[in-house]
Amino acid sequence: MDKQYETAIGKLLSDMLPVEWMRFTMFYVDDIYNGIPMLVFRLKSEDGNMESLQKSIDAFSGNEKWCVFMNPFSRKGNYILSIEPIKEMYLEGYDKGAPYNEKDYFGEDEYKALCERAVWDIPMLLDHIGKIKQI
Secondary structure (H helix, E strand, O other), X not given: OOHHHHXXXXXXXXXXXXXXXXXXXXXXXXXXOOOOOOEEEEEOOOOHHHHHHHHHHHHOXXXXXXXXXXXXXXXXXXXXXXXXXXXXXXXXXXXXOOOOOHHHHHOHHHXXXXXXXXXXXXXXXXXXXXXXXXX
């Protein structure tokens, strides 16, 4: 996979949304098992494009179900764009008072499978989100 995909969705979203802060790198091509792909960002203000992004992500059909959600551990209102199992992990961790380590939560084999499936979704997800910008 081309290294450009590490930050491509972050760059696209920064053109679409009023981003205050973003961790542009979703994953690392050289080490796809570094973490399950996710994009973390905070908005200066809410606008209609965030709603369009939410709808687009919900309609995306890939290897994994993707979502955008508010990080329950964030005091500044950060969003996370990642796969549904990450959202579930964060929400369960919040309910129990602590975040989980991804590898511990999913187990080694499932963790690696989630990393692989999510990474292979990224080029298709990029194209899918890019269609919003063209509207």
